[in-house]
Amino acid sequence: MESDKVAASRALTQNVEMKNQLDELQQRFVQLTNDKAELVIRLDSEEFANREIRQNYNSMEQKLQANEERFKFKDEEMIRLSHENVELQRQQLMLQQQLDRLRHYEAKAYHAGEETEKENGADAPENEAEEAKEVGLLHNHSHDHSHQHSDGHCHDNDHDHSHEHNHHNAGDHGHPHDHPHDHTHDHSHSHPHDHQHDHPHDHGQNHAHRQAAETLPTAEAVERLQSRFTTLISQVADLTEEKHSLEHLVLQLQSETETIGEYIALYQTQRRMLKQREYEKAAQMRLLQAEREQLREKIEALNKLVVSLGVELPADAAQAKQPEAAAGSEHTPGEGENSQQIINKIQDIISEIKENTEQPSHNHAGDHLNCCMGKFEVV
DSSP: OOHHHHHHHHHHHHHHHHHHHHHHHHHHHHHHHHHHHHHHHHHHHHHHHHHHHHHHHHHHHHHHHHHHHHHHHHHHHHHHHHHHHHOOOHHHHHHHHHHHHHHHHHHHHHHHHHHHHHHHHHHHHHHHHHHHHHHHHHHHHHHHHHHHHHHHHHHHOOOHHHHHHHHHHHHHHHHHHHHHHHHHHHHHHHHHHHHHHHHHHHHHHHHHHHHHHHHHOOOOHHHHHHHHHHHHHHHHHHHHHHHHHHHHHHHHHHHHHHHHHHHHHHHHHHHHHHHHHHHHHHHHHHHHHHHHHHHHHHHHHHHHHHHHHHHHHHHHHHHHHOOOHHHHHHHHHHHHHHHHHHHHHHHHHHHHHHHHOOOOOOOOOOOSSSSSEEEOOOO
């Protein structure tokens, strides 16, 4: 009887210990479930962060493409402006040459007018001398003609009728000849004076009119050229200023492009690291799933052993109350051995579960990156 009581007490204590171990196993299973949920939450947060980084990367790629298009447009505009600048410089040179040519022609025309005036002033005395000679020759010719008519009058003096007729004719003839002589003389004396007076006046008027006609278009052309030259100079200054501003803008865009390139390189590095961590987490999740299946199988085995042990304990208690000591003494050692085997199996399974559920301390060290300063920590 005492041995039966001792065996029953041992079985009860072992049952209590097994219940405690089962509670501990359940707590560990709950802890594993919580750890799994935490890992799932972390995985979701990492996926969300990865989506945000992917969106940032796409936006940066779009900005980079837009900046490249702007660079292309600005390069084309700079090439066009450089060609226009060269064309404007060429036009400016041509206009300067035309202005110099017009000034040369104006000076040449002015000097030619002065030389013409001088030549006209030098030819005036020669014309007066020639006209005086012509007047003298006409006067001598008239005097000789009147002298010949006087000789004819003296030769016909012997005949009265003829004398009177000749004298009358000579008088009549001399009168017309004297009149042309006087008219010629007066005309010859008045002509040089009128010619000398009218020629410089007409020449001065013609020269002044010609000089005014040449000066007015030349001055107007010079004013137009000067105005066009000033507008071209202002346009060249504006284009130069715009060129400098475009160069400054190009430098700024280049610096922004370099910064964007650095960000893209950093993003690619972080993305590679995140992908590697995703692969590692996926492998850990697969391992956890396998361990979970193993734990489930072991818990099912423990449940079966506990059920079998709970069935055998009431049988032991009934046999202990029987009055037959011999029969009870024969069955008790065999049943104690079976329960001891079950307990040993349960302890082995519990020790295996403890070994599998022991989590090593994971220290999330800082991941050092070569392309940036500081540390990249896992959130």
